[in-house]
Amino acid sequence: MAPDGSARAIxxxxxxxxxxxxxxxxxxxxxxxxxxxxxxxxxxxxxxxxGLVAWPAAYAMYLSTLNRRMTASVGFDNYMFMIESxxxxxxxxxxxxxxxxxxxxxxxxxFWLAHMLHNLPVRGQRKWRGMLLVPWVIPPxxxxxxxxxxxxxxxxxxxxIINVFGFPDxxxxxxxWWARIAVIMVNxxxxxxxxxxxxxxxLKSVPEQLYEAAAIDGATSSQKLFYVTLPMMQNIxxxxxxxxxxxxxxxxxxxxxxxxxxxxxxxxxxxxxxxQVGILSGHLPRGAAxxxxxxxxxxxxxxxxxxxxxxxTREMM
Amino acid sequence: MARDVVSRRTLxxxxxxxxxxxxxxxxxVHGQPRTTxxxxxxxxxxxxxxxxxxxxxAEWGSRERVDVQLDFITSAGKQNELTIAAxxxxxxxxxxxxxxxxxxxxxxxxxxxxxxVMGRLIAKYGPVTSAAEYLAKRDGRWVAVPAVxxxxxxxxxxxxxxxxxxxxxxxxxxxxAEDRAGPGAATWNWDAFLVAAEKCHAAGVPFGLPMSNFSDxxxxxxxxxxxFGARMLDEDGKPTVRNNPKLLAAVEYMVxxxxxxxxxxxxxxxxxxxxxxxxxxxxxxxxPPSAWAVARRDNMAGHDQQxxxxxxxxxxGRFVPYLPYFWGIWNFSxxxxxxxxxxxxxxERESADKQTSTSAGYDIPPFLSxxxxxxxxxxxPPVGVVYNYPLKPHHNAKTAVAFAPAPPEIAVQAYNQGxxxxxxxxxxxxxQTIDQALAWAERELRAFARG
Numbered sequence: 001m002a003p004d005g006s007a008r009a010i011x012x013x014x015x016x017x018x019x020x021x022x023x024x025x026x027x028x029x030x031x032x033x034x035x036x037x038x039x040x041x042x043x044x045x046x047x048x049x050x051g052l053v054a055w056p057a058a059y060a061m062y063l064s065t066l067n068r069r070m071t072a073s074v075g076f077d078n079y080m081f082m083i084e085s086x087x088x089x090x091x092x093x094x095x096x097x098x099x100x101x102x103x104x105x106x107x108x109x110x111f112w113l114a115h116m117l118h119n120l121p122v123r124g125q126r127k128w129r130g131m132l133l134v135p136w137v138i139p140p141x142x143x144x145x146x147x148x149x150x151x152x153x154x155x156x157x158x159x160x161i162i163n164v165f166g167f168p169d170x171x172x173x174x175x176x177w178w179a180r181i182a183v184i185m186v187n188x189x190x191x192x193x194x195x196x197x198x199x200x201x202x203l204k205s206v207p208e209q210l211y212e213a214a215a216i217d218g219a220t221s222s223q224k225l226f227y228v229t230l231p232m233m234q235n236i237x238x239x240x241x242x243x244x245x246x247x248x249x250x251x252x253x254x255x256x257x258x259x260x261x262x263x264x265x266x267x268x269x270x271x272x273x274x275x276q277v278g279i280l281s282g283h284l285p286r287g288a289a290x291x292x293x294x295x296x297x298x299x300x301x302x303x304x305x306x307x308x309x310x311x312x313t314r315e316m317m
Numbered sequence: 318m319a320r321d322v323v324s325r326r327t328l329x330x331x332x333x334x335x336x337x338x339x340x341x342x343x344x345x346v347h348g349q350p351r352t353t354x355x356x357x358x359x360x361x362x363x364x365x366x367x368x369x370x371x372x373x374x375a376e377w378g379s380r381e382r383v384d385v386q387l388d389f390i391t392s393a394g395k396q397n398e399l400t401i402a403a404x405x406x407x408x409x410x411x412x413x414x415x416x417x418x419x420x421x422x423x424x425x426x427x428x429x430x431x432x433x434v435m436g437r438l439i440a441k442y443g444p445v446t447s448a449a450e451y452l453a454k455r456d457g458r459w460v461a462v463p464a465v466x467x468x469x470x471x472x473x474x475x476x477x478x479x480x481x482x483x484x485x486x487x488x489x490x491x492x493x494a495e496d497r498a499g500p501g502a503a504t505w506n507w508d509a510f511l512v513a514a515e516k517c518h519a520a521g522v523p524f525g526l527p528m529s530n531f532s533d534x535x536x537x538x539x540x541x542x543x544x545f546g547a548r549m550l551d552e553d554g555k556p557t558v559r560n561n562p563k564l565l566a567a568v569e570y571m572v573x574x575x576x577x578x579x580x581x582x583x584x585x586x587x588x589x590x591x592x593x594x595x596x597x598x599x600x601x602x603x604x605p606p607s608a609w610a611v612a613r614r615d616n617m618a619g620h621d622q623q624x625x626x627x628x629x630x631x632x633x634g635r636f637v638p639y640l641p642y643f644w645g646i647w648n649f650s651x652x653x654x655x656x657x658x659x660x661x662x663x664x665e666r667e668s669a670d671k672q673t674s675t676s677a678g679y680d681i682p683p684f685l686s687x688x689x690x691x692x693x694x695x696x697x698p699p700v701g702v703v704y705n706y707p708l709k710p711h712h713n714a715k716t717a718v719a720f721a722p723a724p725p726e727i728a729v730q731a732y733n734q735g736x737x738x739x740x741x742x743x744x745x746x747x748x749q750t751i752d753q754a755l756a757w758a759e760r761e762l763r764a765f766a767r768g
Binding site: 176284 | 582729733747
């Protein structure tokens with residue numbers, strides 16, 4: 001349609017062909033293209049991903065098909081070993097139990113802490129935020145050592161306090177269930193501040209008008225939480241849970257320092273069991289197979305969580 | 318006018334001086350080391366322990382004109398084991414590396430055979446202790462040299478006063494700091510041990526016997542099994558759990574013994590038993606003299622009441638836990654001849670004596686003929702505390718490694734998973750029947766044998 005409102009045929013211009021400037025080679029033209037420049041600029045990142053992610057992952061897959069001496073292929077025999085090993089299934093169950101319980105607790109505690117902080121006056125908030133972030137800032141290998149001293153089988157300071165109140169010792173690291181609880185406790189202590197800070201950022205981005213509108217409509221506090229806060233935070237919650245699930249599944253240092261997988265292998269996770277089988281027992285291919293086992297589990301979880309995030313983002317746009 | 322006359326004598330002097338000056342750089346180059354040898358040794362627990370190796374390597378390096386570069390790699394956090402795995406994968410790193418117990422066998426394909434070195438050393442000093450030979454030989458070839466530095470044994474380490482008071486045993490009389498067995502030594506067996514364990518438990522100083530999957534736990538249980546003739550794997554790596562009366566006897570004995578140990582032994586690491594005897598909470602542990610050495614250093618109460626003596630014997634003999642280190646040469650090393658020469662030098666009697674003496678008797682040489690160093694006679698208080706730490710002929714004992722004589726690649730998996738302590742824990746702590754626990758152990762062992 002023409003600017004004056006009359007419809008008239010607008011002459012279609014002939015397809016433009018790049019004019020051949022004299023003295024410009026085809027190589028130079030290629031270099032001047034936007035797509036070429038974009039590609040060249042992403043080459044360093046592609047190289048980093050290829051070298052540090054794709055290659056190690058592909059090599060680990062290849063490694064998991066070799067025999068102990070890495071001289072011949074055994075196909076899927078290392079995976080068959082795991083499927084037939086009672087200990088491996090116990091490790092798989094523990095890894096799931098550990099990761100799911102720890103992530104749920106971290107999310108709940110982080111959510112509660114974020115709300116508490118959000119409702120504090122701005123001046124006091126910064127101080128509390130700093131203090132609550134301390135567990136997340138200390139290297140876990142170091143802080144776990146502190147926890148180990150508190151759980152020490154013979155000289156536990158926690159037991160000492162429990163004894164003061166007349167209760168008997170708790171075998172924190174000596175009994176399978178107590179050891180599992182101890183490992184989860186330390187992981188939650190370390191990881192909850194991460195959830196707290198993410199949720200706090202999400203809470204601050206929820207427009208105040210929505211709460212005002214809800215208040216005018218007579219919404220109660222819990223209704224505001226379920227119909228305003230949570231839907232607005234859903235994407236952050238999903239991404240944080242996904243990220244934490246991956247990191248918690250792959251946890252190594254807490255179990256290594258606290259229990260070394262004991263008692264009776266009841267606190268081993270995929271990573272610690274893979275290290276025991278692969279490095280300490282000199283069977284790298286089998287260790288690679290153990291560590292790769294969690295890949296499909298996490299990939300499926302990541303697919304569904306990210307699909308939900310994308311869908312919600314589209315709905316909001 | 319003076320004439321410039323160059324006499325024949327002046328010319329000769331000048332020529333000689335010129336030649337000497339010209340040759341000077343050559344002399345310097347000749348005097349410098351031409352080879353660089355990179356060694357990664359185990360970082361010793363005993364602070365002075367690294368000093369002996371440093372001095373010995375410097376002495377050998379200056380004599381052979383080799384620049385010996387030393388790195389001491391800690392075993393804390395398995396850093397040395399990760400280093401070995403990384404260097405084997407990248408085929409680069411040190412020329413010589415210290416290998417823990419099971420590693421020479423795991424990396425045998427990448428290690429230079431040292432039959433020539435071991436042949437000369439054995440000809441000079443006699444046989445190597447049996448457990449070291451089992452671990453360092455692969456297909457009849459020596460793939461590593463059993464090291465002095467870092468190699469330890471774990472005999473009984475008891476409190477003289479507590480054992481005398483509560484169990485009526487005078488361990489210093491039984492096993493004096495002399496080349497003879499005292500009264501009662503002949504009956505120092507697992508039955509006597511059980512009676513003493515019960516008495517000490519009742520007195521509130523139970524024996525500190527760890528039962529987790531750390532090496533102190535697996536080692537002593539492995540030796541107890543061996544002294545009962547209770548093997549879980551045969552020489553081909555096949556499980557020998559089913560219908561094995563010796564294994565059954567050992568398991569039944571262990572279940573009885575577990576009633577008299579602290580309730581938290583299932584979570585003990587390698588330091589927990591040390592702390593138990595140092596704190597006066599246990600009358601006996603199985604350990605190298607490091608527990609005593611630390612107690613002496615920190616002047617802890619009762620350190621002068623500690624005494625090292627052999628393990629109890631069983632129906633099949635007396636066995637002492639042996640946890641060695643090995644020195645291996647990577648086959649990608651460019652200085653294999655120099656590396657072999659250095660290892661031979663470090664294994665000689667004088668060098669071994671220096672390493673053992675510097676570590677207050679902790680390091681055990683692999684050659685049985687070297688078990689007479691002066692340091693074991695003189696260390697104290699009490700003087701002679703470590704006299705019976707190395708094997709002596711009157712001990713009638715052998716060194717042993719848990720899950721031997723199975724092929725090391727299978728045995729190491731059972732060792733690292735603590736299959737022997739896990740078996741007992743399932744019964745004594747987990748409430749399983751002996752048959753259920755043995756069936757579990759058999760299934761695990763069968764899985765280890767694959768691949």
